[in-house]
Every structure is written in C-alpha cells, then in structure tokens.
Ligand SMILES: Cc1cc2nc3c(=O)[nH]c(=O)nc-3n(C[C@H](O)[C@H](O)[C@H](O)COP(=O)(O)OP(=O)(O)OC[C@H]3O[C@@H](n4cnc5c(N)ncnc54)[C@H](O)[C@@H]3O)c2cc1C
Ligand SMILES: Cc1cc2nc3c(=O)[nH]c(=O)nc-3n(C[C@H](O)[C@H](O)[C@H](O)COP(=O)(O)O)c2cc1C
C-alpha cells in the first residue's frame with residue numbers, strides 16, 4: 001500500500017510518509033507525551049503558530065463547547081520564534097517525522113523575517129503561513145481576507161525561505177478561490193484549507209459573551225461540511241496540493257477530504273476528544289484502502305469530483 | 307496516554323447535589339498521586355473510531371478515593387451535577403462503560419518532614435483532598451480537614467471520612483458547623499501545621515493569600531487550580547493562567563501550584 005506523497009515545492013519538495021498531519025495549535029510542538037502513540041508514525045507535525053516575540057495569549061475564558069464543536073480564542077500564546085529555534089527545534093533532531101512550523105506576523109515584513117529565522121534550520125521541513133487566525137489583534141485573518149495582502153505575505157515568506165511554503169486559508173471570506181489563486185500566483189507551494197470559522201457564544205444567564213474576546217474560532221465536526229465544500233472549490237481553482245482541515249475525526253472523514261481534492265489532511269479538535277485521534281485517522285484511512293482494494297492513496301485524490 | 311474504557315461499579319448521590327461514582331480500571335492509576343486528574347468522555351463509549359459529537363469535549367475530574375475491589379483497585383470521582391456532562395455521569399449504572407484517560411497533571415507533594423497537615427476544602431473541592439488525607443494517614447501523618455460550604459447540603463459527610471481525620475465544618479449560613487468561611491481560622495492553623503493543601507474556588511485561595519501576605523508563619527501551601535479545559539494534555543493552551551512566574555497551563559504545569567506563585 002503506498003501512502004507516501006510528495007508535495008512538490010518550487011525550491012524543495014516535502015516528502016510525506018503518509019497524508020495525516022496534526023493541525024496547528026492542537027498538538028503544541030509535538031513534544032508532549034500524553035497521547036499514547038508514536039508521533040513518528042504520522043505524516044507530519046504542524047506546530048503551534050509562532051510569532052516574532054513571545055505572546056501570552058488572551059484572558060480567560062478562552063474555550064467553550066458548542067454543538068459538535070468548540071470555540072477558541074487562545075490568542076496565539078507561544079514562546080516566540082527565538083525560543084523555538086533555541087530550545088524547541090533541537091528536540092526534533094532525531095525525528096523522522098517532518099516538522100512544519102506555523103508562523104504569523106503582525107506585518108508583511110514580520111512574516112518575511114520569521115521565514116528568514118527558520119531558514120537553514122536542520123529539523124524543519126516546511127513553513128505553514130497562518131494568514132487565517134481569527135485570534136490575532138493584528139495580522140492573521142486580516143491578511144487572509146484580502147487577496148492582495150495575502151499575496152504580499154506569501155511573496156515575503158517565499159523570498160525568505162527555501163523550504164516548501166504552505167499557506168493556510170480562512171473560511172471567513174466571500175470567495176475562497178480568489179485568495180487561493182492570489183497566494184498560488186505569489187508562490188505558495190501548497191494550501192491548507194481551512195482555519196476556524198469566526199463565531200461566538202452568549203451566556204443567557206449572565207447575559208454576556210462567553211469568550212473573553214467576544215468573537216472566537218469555531219472548529220470540530222460542526223465545520224466539516226463547510227471545510228469539505230471549500231476544499232472542493234479550491235481544488236477546482238488551483239493546481240497546487242491542498243491539505244484539508246476541519247472536523248476530521250476518523251478515517252472516513254479523511255477519505256472524504258481526499259475525494260474532494262485534498263492530497264493530505266490535518267487533524268485538530270478531534271485530538272482533544274480522543275488523544276490518539278491522528279493515528280486513528282491514519283489507521284482508518286489504511287483500513288478503507290485495504291477494504292476497497294486501493295493501492296495508492298493518490299488515486300483517491302479528487303476522485304469524487306463531478 | 308492510552309484511552310481506556312472503565313466500568314462503573316457503583317454510582318450514588320452522596321449528599322446535596324453531589325454524587326460519587328466508582329470505577330474498575332486499575333490501569334488508569336499507574337503511578338497516580340492525590341491531586342492528579344483524568345479526562346472522561348460524557349457520552350456512550352463507541353466501539354469504532356467515530357468520535358462522539360455532542361457533548362464533544364471530555365471533562366476533567368480529580369481522583370477522589372481508592373478502594374480494593376474484586377478486580378483490583380477501584381477509584382472514584384466526587385462531583386457536583388452542574389451541566390450535561392455531570393448529569394450524564396450521575397445517571398450511569400453499574401456495568402456501564404465510560405471512556406477516560408489519565409492520570410494527568412501534577413498532584414500534591416507532601417514533604418517527608420511535614421507531620422501535621424492542614425487540608426482546606428471549598429465545596430466540592432473536597433474531592434481530591436479525601437485521597438490525600440487517606441494517603442497521609444497511611445504515612446502516619448496527622449490530618450485536619452476544614453470543610454467549607456454555603457450550607458449543610460454542600461458539606462461532605464464526616465461519617466465517610468476515616469475517624470483519625472480531625473474535621474472542622476464551616477458554613478456561610480451556619481446550617482452546619484461554625485458560621486463563616488473555611489479560611490477564617492487559617493492564620494491560627496498556620497501556627498501548628500507543617501504544610502497546607504487547598505482546593506476550592508479562587509476567592510478562597512485569595513483569602514488564604516491575604517493571610518500569607520500578612521505576618522503569618524511561613525508554611526508551604528499547595529492549591530489545586532481549576533480552569534476550563536479542552537484537552538487536559540498541554541496541547542490546546544486553553545487552560546492557561548497567569549502566575550508570578552509567567553503563563554502556566556493548569557493541566558500540565560498544575561493543577562497543583564504553590565499559593566505564593568499564584569496570588
Ligand atoms: C483539573 C480539574 C479537576 C476537576 N475535578 C472536579 C471534581 O473532582 N469534582 C467536580 O465536581 N468537578 C471537578 N472539576 C470541574 C468539572 O470538570 C466541571 O464541573 C465539569 O466539567 C462540568 O461539566 P458539565 O458538562 O456537567 O457542565 P457544563 O455544561 O460544561 O457546565 C455547566 C456550568 O458549569 C460551568 N463550568 C464547567 N466547567 C467548569 C470549570 N472547570 N470551572 C468552573 N465552572 C465550570 C460552566 O461554565 C457552566 O456554567 C474539575 C475541573 C478541573 C479543571
Ligand atoms: C485550541 C485551538 C488552537 C488553534 N491554534 C491555531 C494556531 O495557532 N494556528 C493555526 O493556524 N490554527 C490554529 N487552530 C486551527 C486548527 O489548526 C484548525 O485549522 C481548525 O481547528 C479546524 O480543524 P479541526 O476542526 O480539525 O480542529 C487552532 C484550533 C484550536 C481548536
């Protein structure tokens with residue numbers, strides 16, 4: 001059974017042993033041991049988004065449960081790229097699983113500087129450009145909602161790195177294909193579709209918003225149909241590989257994203273619900289392939305497109 | 307952390323709105339200490355990999371107590387019914403299966419030299435302190451447990467505690483024990499205790515901190531913090547609290563903290 005896939009890059013390709021990765025912000029830096037499976041068996045680890053300077057994140061409450069989903073406004077709490085380079089990256093030294101570092105800048109220039117900081121680091125296989133977080137006061141989603149700004153950020157990162165560049169898109173736009181085309185034209189090697197949907201919850205008893213920042217990001221099974229639709233649309237619009245993300249919780253979910261046109265998938269919120277979710281998704285995908293006599297995972301990509 | 311399916315062996319309302327549920331799943335206790343917690347799914351455990359959708363997130367609970375059962379050591383949870391998850395848990399019957407994983411976080415650490423222990427419980431915060439009390443007694447230490455609550459319905463029955471534990475009851479409305487707050491005699495207790503442990507709402511910790519900031523005897527005070535959790539595993543950053551040493555995750559760096567690092 002061939003699960004390997006190559007995400008061809010303009011300067012360097014990213015070879016994934018299989019198409020199942022962790023989603024940014026839902027697996028920290030891959031170093032916590034609480035999940036009970038071997039992270040080396042995954043297709044890739046995508047880190048929590050890092051910024052130039054450390055960030056403390058938002059006040060509590062930061063999370064809330066919603067029907068089949070959750071809201072979060074973590075606020076990009078992270079130790080900063082300096083600590084990542086100095087303290088965290090060396091711990092990946094003997095890893096076989098590729099590590100993709102997610103970055104977010106407050107300005108176009110900051111994105112470029114972040115890419116430069118990661119250039120030449122031996123244990124990093126790719127960069128995921130977060131222009132889609134609804135939880136940044138500056139940067140993040142405001143870039144992802146404007147095709148020109150999204151292209152400028154992408155170009156700045158591409159200039160600063162030889163690593164494969166994945167741009168992570170926000171669903172909080174009228175036409176996601178516009179932004180997708182703009183970032184691919186600017187040099188994106190692959191796209192991650194989607195980040196969280198901007199949302200809110202109100203406590204009827206307290207008569208106030210539940211999350212401290214009022215608005216937050218919705219994730220989990222509730223957003224899967226939206227994510228699937230957007231993967232399908234983006235796959236029609238661009239020629240680069242797409243990494244599907246949003247509500248994936250089992251092997252069948254992953255298969256559906258591949259059929260819609262994704263080449264790989266990321267597992268996020270499901271890992272909170274079941275610590276072994278990423279590996280369960282991979283095993284579920286393998287079981288599906290075995291049951292259906294499929295030898296090469298690539299043959300599923302886009303197979304449901306009409 | 308491998309997710310396991312624990313079998314309910316007993317489930318009952320113990321007092322007021324507070325329930326105790328016993329589980330047979332000794333493997334979950336591996337190297338666990340009082341003050342640690344587990345994550346528990348509040349939906350029927352599904353055999354296939356499809357995850358439950360609603361309620362989606364697992365809930366954190368402290369280990370309450372241990373006992374020997376026919377299949378090894380059993381553990382229990384003590385909880386107030388406050389929402390859908392705890393309602394679901396309270397309606398389990400013996401034989402039911404519940405998905406959970408643990409032990410998680412950092413529990414209490416009793417100094418070998420501490421002989422006289424003070425335990426302060428606010429409401430259902432008594433849950434993790436009962437195992438701590440029993441473990442300390444087994445270690446030949448002496449234990450005083452202050453139980454505080456709004457009224458008698460919130461007070462853990464002293465009859466459920468080992469006779470060796472000295473119990474002091476305080477209620478805000480005076481319906482049981484002394485009228486007042488669990489922390490009112492804290493300064494006095496600090497005179498004789500070697501180490502103190504507390505679990506309850508933040509205002510209770512703040513009251514204790516105010517006492518410590520005065521010219522109280524310097525004693526190590528450990529508190530169990532609570533914060534809304536999505537993962538319980540240090541990967542979502544949902545449970546962060548600001549401490550004097552910077553941002554910390556309650557689920558991974560805690561839930562046990564030194565009081566002086568928090569307030
Ligand atoms: C480390 C840790 C250990 C815990 N141990 C225990 C225990 O031993 N016994 C016990 O009774 N409870 C304990 N809790 C709290 C327990 O997790 C919540 O009461 C439970 O998740 C509520 O679930 P629910 O679905 O019934 O309520 P929900 O429907 O989720 O919530 C009902 C109401 O309770 C509030 N609420 C929910 N979770 C919390 C929370 N963590 N803190 C404050 N308010 C909350 C909600 O805002 C809401 O108003 C612990 C929490 C933590 C973080
Ligand atoms: C608690 C939490 C934190 C997140 N943090 C980040 C982040 O730092 N960077 C990012 O690009 N996406 C972040 N995300 C979004 C996820 O990577 C993912 O795109 C989204 O949750 C949808 O996938 P899911 O439904 O599988 O969770 C976060 C999501 C959650 C739930």
Ligand code: FES
Pocket residue numbers: 534535536537538539540541542543544545546555556557558
């Ligand atoms: S609950 Fe997820 S980091 Fe603590």
